Amino acid sequence: MNAESTTEDDADAIGDAIETAATAVGSVWPVHSFVTANPLAGFEDRPFDEAVSRAADLLGGRGYPRAATFRTALDEGRIDADLLDETLTDRGYEAGPEALLDRLESAEGTDEPSDAGAATRPDSDAERVDRVLTKWLSAFLDEGRAEWSMPNREAGFYDAFRSVAQHDDEIPDRGLAADLPASPTAAVESALEPYPDDRWQSIFEAQFAALPGWTGLLKRRADDGGAWQSAYPITLTGYLAARLALADAFGVDLAPPAESDGPVVDAEDEIAAAFLSAWEATYRDALVERVAAESEARHGERGARADGGASGRPDAQLVFCIDTRSEVIRRHVEATGDYETHGYAGFFGVPMEYQGYDDDVSIDACPPILDPQHRVAEIPTDDGARASRDRWARAREAAGEAIETLRSNPATAFSFVEGAGSGYGLALAARTLLPARVYDLLSTTDDAVPGDHEFCEPGVHRQDGAPGALPTGLTRDEKVEYAATAFELMGWEEFGRLVVFTGHAAETANNPHDSSLDCGACAGNPGGPSARVLAAICNDPEVKTGLRERGHDVPDDTVFLAAEHNTTTDEIELYDGDVPDSHAADLERLRADLDAAREAAAAERVGPAGEADSAGPGGAAGVREAERRAADWAETRPEWGLAGNAGFVVGPRPLTSHLDLDGRAFLHSYDWATDPDGTALEAILTGPMVVTQWINAQYYFSTVDNAAYGSGSKVTHNPVGNVGVYQGNGGDLMTGLPLQSLMADADTAYHQPLRLSTVLHAPVDRVTDILADNEAVAGLLDNDWLSLTVVDPTRDHRAFRYEEDLEWTPAPAAAEARPGTATTPAVADD
């Protein structure tokens, strides 16, 4: 890519080898906009079992849960014992589950690096290379944290490194590092001289895999080409050149260990794979069985109305993100009145770059599998509110700058601390001892200052000639297209008086990983802006006309509005500034019902903690506890995010509306009957399903190896450069989710590491056709990165499980084949 041009063929060969080798390391997004991606994305072209063992060799991470995790799942009935026996027999094991788990456990013991050895191990040359590199990478990739940033950054990483290296006495003055060539490619070539070119790629792989955190971040940054990359460019080649030069200076042999000739997947992993498979099947069978039964029971009903549409239009329709947390709030919203809820990707289908009012930076408000196509900025409409907000912002900024300048100057920092110390003492006590009051204080200040959505509207109208690479705003056709796509994917045929697009965002304090709790479909950003954009589009009279032309009969009295679901406190804030008076009554009732739903949802999600000091579950105690968690700086588990995710149901809501899925399933609305040619289904399989699989894989790998693929415990986190977190003093970046997002406590997993089970409600032939056209998706399924089961409404609601190469196995009618399943605790009726 950015390799400097030389005339030699070698340069091209090196460039290609670098590109290929870099796929071994998963992309890492800056922690301020955390993207829940599969850390093993580069291995997805291999079968799951091979991929995890290859990744274990390169990155040192586990691929399967530990024996203890399986044992607990078995004891709790989460792995169905009969199903497990069946699976083990099928795979040719004669020993019983206990014996196999013992075998797994003893193998784990020998795999562990011996503790005593690790601490006293001599400081190897390879580690010195890593340490010097992490020092310079953290300096170069810093996004505005250090007061004095690395010199010459604008020249790019390699040149900046070359310049500081001559002053760095930690780098031995010998070898390549002592006399770095001007071109990084030349440096790489000269380091590779002793090695035959068929080894290059494996050399590169091993080098990139040595610091997967920083490498993943710089790889992503180079691909992404954002503002920081434009200002201070870094390339894989530049990084590799610096790395190889250091390896040369420290005398490290580059030859990677030969790939072992043994079996691709070792015997213990095969055992673990069998247990995992049985665990997944236990969850999936229960889910599929229920969905299939419901499909049969509701056969003949049309539309998405839970009550068959007998009462006419619903009071309101609310569209939520497919996020697993929406499942909980949707259940409770539906229980409060005649509301229809739907699931749709939380960026509401508009791939845009969004710039908030007065923001320095714009964000990509769409899943990372898409590139933004439009630029939308907030445009202030109310001058009074704007002025009051600006005054407040300016005063805060000035105070912040004054404090910063006093803190950073050695002649003033000391007296500043003495003058301000007492104030910090009070804050210390308040935030620690009265976190719930701090929440009230924050809300009061928030309410006093007008929020952006109160005086701005998203600039969705096309503006020609605006600067920037992307077109600003959308044309009429584009607007109609996005609006129509939404209703087509969800299979809508009817519109209520109120239609609410509900984005979501989390609210937490003292949490570097807060963006991991925001909307995954918006690339780790709040979903409110996307909801507002789609609402603004749909309210456009031109768009309504366009929708009618495409067969969506939107009544004149339908009003679209946006909202944001606070996933931490379960509050839903309606952005209702533009709702006409004619709908005031509808709005008022909706608001009251949302409050009631919030109380119930918060009580459910907070669990016993919310009941402790109140008369009973539900009510204000749950809400209060949730608010406390949102504002408490000492809270490491403000909410569970998407932990627990295991399923993805694509179909009309009535298939799941009678179920309590406990926030474990992604839900996408879809009606096969309104999608005869399968275009909507294809869009769902290639878009949302891939994104949910990424999210699921991130949770899976962060759970099975929290050190290699996760971020470790929050209590020893040390945020660095606004881009990531260290564990402790420094070194490589930690990449995935923190321990507290996955584990209830040190011994108890909250998240269950299962690969995603997708359940589709559609004719199986239609799905086969779509998979035949989309190799990438079929490849994921063939390689077992997720599973797919189709409940076919045209074939007696039978379930078909995807096997491989577009083949399906019809599931036996569940109740007959395995009577035990229905009575396991996990699916017990109560």
Place this chain on the structure above:
Amino acid sequence: MSGPTSKTTVGALRKTTDSSFVSAVLTWLAWSLFAASVAVLVARLRLGASWEVPGAVAVDGLTVLLWTVVTFFSGIVHSYSRRYMGGSAHETDFFLGIFSFTLAVMALVAADHLTLFWLCWLAMGLLMARLIGTVDGWPQARAAASVARRHFLASSALLGVALLTLWRATEATTISGIAASADGLGGPTLLVAGGALVLAAMIQSALVPFHGWLLSSMTAPTPASALMHAGFVNAGGILLTRFAPVVTAETGLMLALVVAGAASALGGKLLKTVRSDVKGELGCSTVGQMGFMIVQTGLGFFAAAVTHLVLHGFYKAYHFLSAGDKVERTAPTETESELGGTGVAGAAVVLLTGLAGGATFAVLTGKGTSLDSGLLLAGFVTLTTLHAARSAVRQTGLSTAARYGAVPLVALPAIAVYALAYEAVSGLLAGLPVVSAPTELTALHALVGVAFLAAYVAIETGVYERSERLYVALLNAGQPAPETVLTATEEYDER
């Protein structure tokens, strides 16, 4: 209407809430200690009471003050950790660690017998090293603990040398006994004892060049770091205050403290400029702040040093406990709010505000009213107020009233609050042998003053950023010990 109250559950997750019994009890005890300390403080203020077990323990003003402060920090850290450390495999160990540490500090500040004092000093160090290595399954945490332990053993050894020398010279077995006969000390004895005390204090307070252990200590759980930066590093200043009669007996030692302190104050701040990790920045800042505190002792203002310890503790504990708040999305070229010039009228206001700040400080604290080392401290306050005023006046986006009025309105009361704290501390410490011993101004003091002014100008103009060599040197000097750096994340083990 839908509304079945019980729905079929598919794959319910486990719900758990566990609370450790030990942590609850210890938190309750920590706050009880705070309540007791406050009661003792009130008794002392109202009745002038003091308690002692002759020859072993003496509860004086310093003791009571530090009991109150330390138990407050300890209570905060206990309460914070109840949620923060919840579910950790090390929860119980951690609580036992911070609670024992609290007890060790409380015993240290009450100890009068030399052996007891030394044992508390040693225990405090060993407990803190243990807290740094709380996550003992993690090799880098164990390595960091061992780096810290080596430093603390060295400081304990130096303290031992100092105490033995003093004991042999004075034959006193208590701190108060030594203080009483400090006048008779001189020659090599004083130099050895005083030098060892100064070095022990420098190690404990992580002054340059002994800052390595502090910058390698981020393997400690965040609340332990808060306790370390608000409590543990203060021990250097407390040591010097306790042995003030010895240290002040030799002008050379006082000058050495000023120079070592100033070097650390400036060095720490410079080290901080190049750090990009939040906790590393905070660590460097502590190195600087402790340097300043040592300067205050070297100038003879022990009450000022103790006040600084307390107020810095609030400040730094807050910043550690909120370390996770500090991740933000930024643009490479920030749109700075528009800065205008100050203009003549503005310059006059800035100058007047600065002088008013200095004057308020001098009048309320008495520092800087006579021609001695106190002038230096009043100078710092003047410069700080002036700097703040300048920063505000240049904010052209603000209203005129805010630009000119905000700083005097905020800074003068802040200085008054500080003065109040200082006076309260001075009052409490009044019974100590030496609380305030302003030294004569020497050329060296002038030099230190000039060095700070030069640093002020250098930072304001950014001139130092021209040296790439300096950048590399600073970055390298702030690196944690090699064996405490986690380059292979798979080695991390939370258990």
